Amino acid sequence: MVRVRFAPSPTGYLHIGSARTALFNWLYARSQGGVFILRIEDTDQKRSSDVFMEGIIADMKWLGLNWDEGPFFQTKRFDAYRACAHELLEKGLAYKDGEAIIFKIPDVKVKIHDLVHGEIEMDNTLIDDLVLMKSDGSPAYNFACVVDDIEMQITHVIRGDDHISNTNKQVALYDALGIRPPKFAHMPLILGPDKAPLSKRFGAVSITDYRAMGYLPQALVNYLSLLGWSPGDNKEFMGAEEIIKKFSLKRINKTGAEFNLDKLRWINGEHIRKFTLDEFVKAGMDFIKPECGEAWFRKFAGLYHSRVKTLVELKEEFGIFMSDDVRYNDDAVEKFLKKDKVSDILSVTRERLEKVDPFTQENIEKEARALVAELKIESADLIHPLRVAVTGKAVSAGVFEVLALLGKDKVIKRLEKVIGAGYGRK
RNA sequence: GUCCCCAUCGUCUAGCCUGGUCCAGGACAACAGAUUUUCGAUCUGUCGACCGGGGUUCAAAUCCCCGUGGGGACGCCA
Numbered sequence: 001m002v003r004v005r006f007a008p009s010p011t012g013y014l015h016i017g018s019a020r021t022a023l024f025n026w027l028y029a030r031s032q033g034g035v036f037i038l039r040i041e042d043t044d045q046k047r048s049s050d051v052f053m054e055g056i057i058a059d060m061k062w063l064g065l066n067w068d069e070g071p072f073f074q075t076k077r078f079d080a081y082r083a084c085a086h087e088l089l090e091k092g093l094a095y096k097d098g099e100a101i102i103f104k105i106p107d108v109k110v111k112i113h114d115l116v117h118g119e120i121e122m123d124n125t126l127i128d129d130l131v132l133m134k135s136d137g138s139p140a141y142n143f144a145c146v147v148d149d150i151e152m153q154i155t156h157v158i159r160g161d162d163h164i165s166n167t168n169k170q171v172a173l174y175d176a177l178g179i180r181p182p183k184f185a186h187m188p189l190i191l192g193p194d195k196a197p198l199s200k201r202f203g204a205v206s207i208t209d210y211r212a213m214g215y216l217p218q219a220l221v222n223y224l225s226l227l228g229w230s231p232g233d234n235k236e237f238m239g240a241e242e243i244i245k246k247f248s249l250k251r252i253n254k255t256g257a258e259f260n261l262d263k264l265r266w267i268n269g270e271h272i273r274k275f276t277l278d279e280f281v282k283a284g285m286d287f288i289k290p291e292c293g294e295a296w297f298r299k300f301a302g303l304y305h306s307r308v309k310t311l312v313e314l315k316e317e318f319g320i321f322m323s324d325d326v327r328y329n330d331d332a333v334e335k336f337l338k339k340d341k342v343s344d345i346l347s348v349t350r351e352r353l354e355k356v357d358p359f360t361q362e363n364i365e366k367e368a369r370a371l372v373a374e375l376k377i378e379s380a381d382l383i384h385p386l387r388v389a390v391t392g393k394a395v396s397a398g399v400f401e402v403l404a405l406l407g408k409d410k411v412i413k414r415l416e417k418v419i420g421a422g423y424g425r426k
Numbered sequence: 427g428u429c430c431c432c433a434u435c436g437u438c439u440a441g442c443c444u445g446g447u448c449c450a451g452g453a454c455a456a457c458a459g460a461u462u463u464u465c466g467a468u469c470u471g472u473c474g475a476c477c478g479g480g481g482u483u484c485a486a487a488u489c490c491c492c493g494u495g496g497g498g499a500c501g502c503c504a
Contacts, residue, residue, distance in 0.1 A: 007504090008504090009503085009504050011503085046503095098502095102502090117432090118443095121430090123429075131502050135502060138502085140501090140502065140504095161432085161498065163498095165498075165499035168430095188497095195496060196496095197497085197498090228438095230438080230439055234451075234452045235453095236438085236452085237453095254432060254433090255433070256431095256432070257437090259437095260454070263454045263455080266455085267454090269466095304466090306468095309466090382463090383463040387463080395465040396465070397464095397465080400463090
C-alpha cells in the first residue's frame with residue numbers, strides 16, 4: 001500500500017512550488033490507490049502561525065487535494081521525538097552537547113536510489129553530525145521528519161530537489177534506527193523567468209494570489225502537473241481524473257521548469273470554455289458576488305463565456321454593465337467617435353432605438369440595419385461608434401446583444417451623454 | 427570554497443533507459459491568412475532547439491569523458 005505525505009510548515013501561505021509538491025504526492029496516491037497524508041511541520045514556533053496553517057488547509061481544499069489522514073501536527077508529538085532521541089543516546093549512536101542531542105553521522109559513503117534521478121552517491125565523511133533535539137527541547141527538521149515518516153509508515157517521499165542533500169542524513173538515521181528507508185523521488189524545482197526559484201520578486205507566488213487573479217483550481221492543477229511531468233502523448237489540456245490515470249513517477253523529468261503565466265492563462269481559458277454555462281455561471285457568481293439576479297447574470301455570462309480567460313477578466317466586463325460612469329478608452333474615442341458625422345449618426349440612432357419595443361437583440365439589429373441602409377453608410381460606421389459610445393471600449397461582445405442586455409434606459413442615457421459631449425462636430 | 431543535481435525551439439515538453447524509423451514531434455507565446463460588426467473562439471500556415479569539445483560506433487539528441495553554463499545543499503530554519 002502506497003503511503004505518501006505532504007508536510008508544509010505554516011510559515012507562509014501555500015506557495016506555488018509547495019502546491020506542486022502536494023499535487024504530485026496526491027496524484028501518486030490517487031493513481032496507486034494509496035493514502036495521502038497531511039502533516040503540519042510547525043516546530044518552529046516563532047515563525048509558524050495558525051493563520052498560515054488555516055490558509056494552507058483552505059488552499060489545499062480549494063485545489064481539490066483531499067487527504068486521507070491528518071492533519072497531524074509535530075508540536076503535538078514532542079514526546080515521540082524525545083523518546084527516540086534517548087533511544088539513540090542509549091545505543092551510543094548519539095551524544096549530548098549541553099541540552100542538545102546530536103547524532104553521530106557514520107563516516108561512510110552511501111548510495112541512494114532516487115526514483116527520478118537514479119543512483120546518487122554521497123560521502124558522509126564530508127557532513128557534520130546532525131542535531132536531533134535542540135537545546136530548547138524541540139526536534140530538528142531532519143529528525144522529526146524521519147520519526148514521523150516511520151510512524152506514519154510512509155512508503156514514498158516525493159519532494160523537491162532541494163532536499164537531495166538531506167537524504168543521506170535521513171538515511172543514516174533510518175539505518176541507526178534499524179528501519180528500512182522509504183523510496184525517494186526528488187522532483188525539479190519551479191523557477192522564475194530569471195531561472196532562480198520563484199520569489200516575491202516574480203509577483204504572485206501563493207495559491208491565494210492566483211485564486212484572486214481569477215484562475216480556476218482545475219487550471220492550476222492542470223498547469224502545475226505539466227511542470228516537470230508530462231503524460232507523453234502530446235495531450236496537455238486535462239482534468240484531474242485524466243491526469244491521475246496517466247500519472248507515473250517514472251515520467252517526472254529532472255530539469256527545473258520555468259513558471260509561465262501565458263500558458264497558465266491559456267489553460268485557464270480552456271477550462272473556462274470546457275465549462276457548461278451552468279458551471280460558468282456558478283464560478284462567475286462565486287467570484288464576482290454580483291448584486292444582480294442570477295437570470296441576468298446568466299445572460300451576461302453567456303456573452304462572455306468564450307471571450308475571457310480568467311474570472312478577473314469577466315469581472316471587468318461585468319463592471320461595464322453595472323456602472324453608468326463609463327470609462328472611455330482614449331484610443332477607442334479617437335478612432336471611432338472623433339469623426340465627421342458620428343454625432344449625427346448617433347443622434348438618429350438614439351431616436352430610432354428609443355422606439356424599439358421590445359428592446360431585444362433581434363429588434364435592435366433590425367432597426368440598426370435599416371438605418372444603415374437609409375443613411376447609405378457601412379454597417380461598421382454605425383456599429384463601432386455605437387459600441388464605443390455605450391461601453392467606452394472598442395472591443396466587446398456583439399453590440400446588439402450588449403445593447404439588449406444593458407436595457408433601453410442605460411443605452412439611451414449613455415448615448416445622450418456622448419452626443420452632448422459633441423464628438424464628431426468640427 | 428566543498429559536495430550534489432541539471433542541460434532539446436523564447437517557455438513547457440516528446441524523443442534519451444533499449445543508438446538508425448529525428449535534415450528532431452507537440453503545446454504556449456509571436457507573426458501571417460481565413461472567418462467575424464470589434465474582440466474572443468475556431469481553422470490554416472510561418473518562425474524557432476539537440477550548450478561546446480573529444481571519444482565509442484557503419485551510425486549519437488540518444489552511450490562515455492572533459493569543459494562551460496545554470497541550480498541546490500553545506501543552520502540548534504523547514
